[in-house]
Amino acid sequence: MKLLCAGAELVNDSSRGFDIDGQKLFAVRRSGQVYVYINRCPHRGVALEWHPDQFLDPSNSLIQCATHGALFLIEDGECVAGPCAGQSLSGVTCREDEQGIWVSL
Template identity: 80%
Template sequence: MKFLCTGAQLPDNSSRGFDIGNQKLFAVRRGGQVYVYINRCPHRGVGLEWKADQFLDSSNSLIQCATHGALFLIEDGECVSGPCAGQSLTSIACREDAQGIWISV
Protein backbone atom coordinates (compact mmCIF):
# COMPACT_ATOMS: atom_id res chain seq x y z
CA MET A 1 0.00 0.00 0.00
CA LYS A 2 1.19 3.50 -0.82
CA PHE A 3 0.18 6.62 1.13
CA LEU A 4 -1.60 9.37 -0.87
CA CYS A 5 -2.62 12.02 1.68
CA THR A 6 -4.40 12.58 4.95
CA GLY A 7 -8.18 12.51 4.94
CA ALA A 8 -8.28 16.23 5.77
CA GLN A 9 -6.31 16.99 2.58
CA LEU A 10 -9.23 15.68 0.48
CA PRO A 11 -12.44 17.34 1.72
CA ASP A 12 -15.85 16.16 0.57
CA ASN A 13 -16.80 17.22 -3.00
CA SER A 14 -13.18 17.91 -3.94
CA SER A 15 -10.45 16.37 -6.07
CA ARG A 16 -6.67 16.24 -5.92
CA GLY A 17 -3.94 15.07 -8.29
CA PHE A 18 -0.91 12.95 -7.39
CA ASP A 19 2.33 11.84 -9.02
CA ILE A 20 3.25 8.39 -7.70
CA GLY A 21 6.46 7.24 -9.32
CA ASN A 22 5.81 7.65 -13.05
CA GLN A 23 2.02 7.32 -12.64
CA LYS A 24 -0.34 10.30 -12.55
CA LEU A 25 -3.43 9.70 -10.42
CA PHE A 26 -6.26 11.72 -8.96
CA ALA A 27 -8.62 11.20 -6.05
CA VAL A 28 -12.16 12.47 -5.53
CA ARG A 29 -14.16 12.43 -2.30
CA ARG A 30 -17.94 12.37 -2.54
CA GLY A 31 -20.35 11.55 0.25
CA GLY A 32 -17.41 10.65 2.47
CA GLN A 33 -16.22 7.96 0.02
CA VAL A 34 -12.85 8.22 -1.79
CA TYR A 35 -12.37 7.19 -5.43
CA VAL A 36 -8.96 7.04 -7.14
CA TYR A 37 -8.33 6.91 -10.89
CA ILE A 38 -5.43 7.06 -13.31
CA ASN A 39 -5.29 10.62 -14.66
CA ARG A 40 -5.78 9.68 -18.31
CA CYS A 41 -8.80 10.33 -20.53
CA PRO A 42 -9.78 7.19 -22.49
CA HIS A 43 -10.45 9.34 -25.60
CA ARG A 44 -7.16 11.18 -26.09
CA GLY A 45 -4.92 9.77 -23.37
CA VAL A 46 -4.41 13.23 -21.85
CA GLY A 47 -4.66 14.38 -18.25
CA LEU A 48 -8.15 15.45 -17.18
CA GLU A 49 -7.58 18.44 -14.91
CA TRP A 50 -8.48 22.04 -15.75
CA LYS A 51 -5.74 23.30 -13.45
CA ALA A 52 -3.89 21.73 -10.54
CA ASP A 53 -6.23 19.53 -8.47
CA GLN A 54 -9.36 20.54 -10.43
CA PHE A 55 -10.96 17.44 -11.98
CA LEU A 56 -14.65 18.12 -11.32
CA ASP A 57 -17.30 20.01 -13.29
CA SER A 58 -18.72 23.28 -11.92
CA SER A 59 -21.35 21.42 -9.87
CA ASN A 60 -18.74 19.04 -8.33
CA SER A 61 -21.00 16.15 -9.34
CA LEU A 62 -19.02 14.71 -12.30
CA ILE A 63 -15.41 14.33 -13.35
CA GLN A 64 -14.80 16.46 -16.46
CA CYS A 65 -12.04 16.26 -19.06
CA ALA A 66 -10.57 19.71 -19.67
CA THR A 67 -9.59 18.84 -23.26
CA HIS A 68 -12.98 18.01 -24.75
CA GLY A 69 -15.53 18.19 -21.93
CA ALA A 70 -16.29 14.47 -21.53
CA LEU A 71 -18.14 13.75 -18.28
CA PHE A 72 -17.48 10.74 -16.03
CA LEU A 73 -19.36 9.36 -13.03
CA ILE A 74 -17.39 9.82 -9.82
CA GLU A 75 -18.49 6.45 -8.40
CA ASP A 76 -17.23 4.20 -11.21
CA GLY A 77 -15.47 6.39 -13.80
CA GLU A 78 -17.93 5.61 -16.62
CA CYS A 79 -18.08 8.23 -19.37
CA VAL A 80 -21.70 9.40 -19.65
CA SER A 81 -21.21 12.27 -22.11
CA GLY A 82 -18.65 13.07 -24.80
CA PRO A 83 -16.57 11.30 -27.44
CA CYS A 84 -15.62 8.41 -25.15
CA ALA A 85 -19.19 7.63 -23.95
CA GLY A 86 -19.41 4.07 -22.68
CA GLN A 87 -15.69 3.87 -21.89
CA SER A 88 -14.36 4.29 -18.35
CA LEU A 89 -11.49 5.74 -16.40
CA THR A 90 -9.11 3.20 -14.86
CA SER A 91 -9.78 2.91 -11.14
CA ILE A 92 -7.16 2.24 -8.48
CA ALA A 93 -8.09 0.31 -5.33
CA CYS A 94 -7.88 2.48 -2.23
CA ARG A 95 -8.74 2.45 1.43
CA GLU A 96 -8.89 5.06 4.16
CA ASP A 97 -7.92 4.73 7.80
CA ALA A 98 -7.07 7.12 10.67
CA GLN A 99 -3.71 7.97 9.02
CA GLY A 100 -5.16 8.82 5.62
CA ILE A 101 -5.80 7.50 2.14
CA TRP A 102 -3.84 4.54 0.76
CA ILE A 103 -3.72 2.96 -2.70
CA SER A 104 -2.77 -0.52 -3.86
CA VAL A 105 0.13 -0.37 -6.31
Protein backbone atom coordinates in the same frame (compact mmCIF):
# COMPACT_ATOMS: atom_id res chain seq x y z
CA MET B 1 -0.08 -0.05 -0.39
CA LYS B 2 1.31 3.47 -0.77
CA LEU B 3 0.18 6.50 1.21
CA LEU B 4 -1.57 9.04 -1.03
CA CYS B 5 -2.30 11.74 1.56
CA ALA B 6 -3.84 12.40 4.96
CA GLY B 7 -7.62 12.00 4.91
CA ALA B 8 -8.14 15.63 5.97
CA GLU B 9 -6.30 16.81 2.82
CA LEU B 10 -9.22 15.65 0.64
CA VAL B 11 -12.46 17.29 1.72
CA ASN B 12 -15.95 16.33 0.50
CA ASP B 13 -16.81 17.31 -3.08
CA SER B 14 -13.20 18.04 -3.98
CA SER B 15 -10.46 16.49 -6.09
CA ARG B 16 -6.70 16.38 -5.94
CA GLY B 17 -3.94 15.18 -8.24
CA PHE B 18 -0.95 13.07 -7.22
CA ASP B 19 2.22 11.61 -8.69
CA ILE B 20 3.12 8.32 -7.00
CA ASP B 21 6.35 6.80 -8.32
CA GLY B 22 5.76 8.42 -11.73
CA GLN B 23 2.12 7.31 -11.94
CA LYS B 24 -0.27 10.27 -12.32
CA LEU B 25 -3.40 9.75 -10.21
CA PHE B 26 -6.27 11.79 -8.88
CA ALA B 27 -8.64 11.31 -5.98
CA VAL B 28 -12.17 12.57 -5.42
CA ARG B 29 -14.13 12.53 -2.16
CA ARG B 30 -17.89 12.40 -2.41
CA SER B 31 -20.26 11.78 0.51
CA GLY B 32 -17.30 10.77 2.64
CA GLN B 33 -16.15 8.07 0.18
CA VAL B 34 -12.80 8.31 -1.67
CA TYR B 35 -12.40 7.30 -5.32
CA VAL B 36 -8.99 7.14 -7.04
CA TYR B 37 -8.33 6.97 -10.78
CA ILE B 38 -5.37 7.07 -13.15
CA ASN B 39 -5.16 10.60 -14.55
CA ARG B 40 -5.69 9.66 -18.20
CA CYS B 41 -8.75 10.21 -20.38
CA PRO B 42 -9.73 7.05 -22.30
CA HIS B 43 -10.41 9.14 -25.43
CA ARG B 44 -7.02 10.73 -26.08
CA GLY B 45 -4.86 9.53 -23.20
CA VAL B 46 -4.40 13.08 -21.91
CA ALA B 47 -4.46 14.32 -18.31
CA LEU B 48 -7.94 15.39 -17.18
CA GLU B 49 -7.50 18.42 -14.94
CA TRP B 50 -8.35 22.02 -15.85
CA HIS B 51 -5.87 23.46 -13.35
CA PRO B 52 -3.90 21.70 -10.61
CA ASP B 53 -6.31 19.64 -8.48
CA GLN B 54 -9.39 20.62 -10.56
CA PHE B 55 -10.92 17.46 -12.00
CA LEU B 56 -14.62 18.16 -11.36
CA ASP B 57 -17.28 19.97 -13.36
CA PRO B 58 -18.65 23.29 -12.00
CA SER B 59 -21.31 21.47 -9.95
CA ASN B 60 -18.69 19.13 -8.38
CA SER B 61 -20.96 16.21 -9.32
CA LEU B 62 -18.99 14.73 -12.26
CA ILE B 63 -15.37 14.34 -13.31
CA GLN B 64 -14.76 16.42 -16.44
CA CYS B 65 -11.96 16.19 -19.00
CA ALA B 66 -10.47 19.62 -19.71
CA THR B 67 -9.49 18.67 -23.28
CA HIS B 68 -12.90 17.83 -24.74
CA GLY B 69 -15.42 18.10 -21.90
CA ALA B 70 -16.20 14.39 -21.47
CA LEU B 71 -18.08 13.72 -18.23
CA PHE B 72 -17.45 10.73 -15.97
CA LEU B 73 -19.33 9.38 -12.95
CA ILE B 74 -17.36 9.87 -9.74
CA GLU B 75 -18.44 6.53 -8.30
CA ASP B 76 -17.19 4.23 -11.09
CA GLY B 77 -15.44 6.39 -13.71
CA GLU B 78 -17.92 5.59 -16.51
CA CYS B 79 -18.06 8.19 -19.27
CA VAL B 80 -21.68 9.39 -19.57
CA ALA B 81 -21.18 12.22 -22.11
CA GLY B 82 -18.59 13.10 -24.72
CA PRO B 83 -16.50 11.32 -27.35
CA CYS B 84 -15.58 8.41 -25.09
CA ALA B 85 -19.15 7.63 -23.89
CA GLY B 86 -19.36 4.06 -22.69
CA GLN B 87 -15.66 3.87 -21.82
CA SER B 88 -14.33 4.31 -18.29
CA LEU B 89 -11.48 5.80 -16.36
CA SER B 90 -9.05 3.28 -14.86
CA GLY B 91 -9.81 2.93 -11.18
CA VAL B 92 -7.19 2.37 -8.51
CA THR B 93 -7.91 0.29 -5.41
CA CYS B 94 -7.81 2.47 -2.32
CA ARG B 95 -8.65 2.38 1.36
CA GLU B 96 -8.74 4.95 4.12
CA ASP B 97 -7.74 4.59 7.75
CA GLU B 98 -6.68 6.92 10.58
CA GLN B 99 -3.25 7.43 8.93
CA GLY B 100 -4.66 8.52 5.57
CA ILE B 101 -5.68 7.39 2.10
CA TRP B 102 -3.76 4.42 0.67
CA VAL B 103 -3.56 3.11 -2.91
CA SER B 104 -2.50 -0.18 -4.47
CA LEU B 105 -0.40 0.31 -7.58
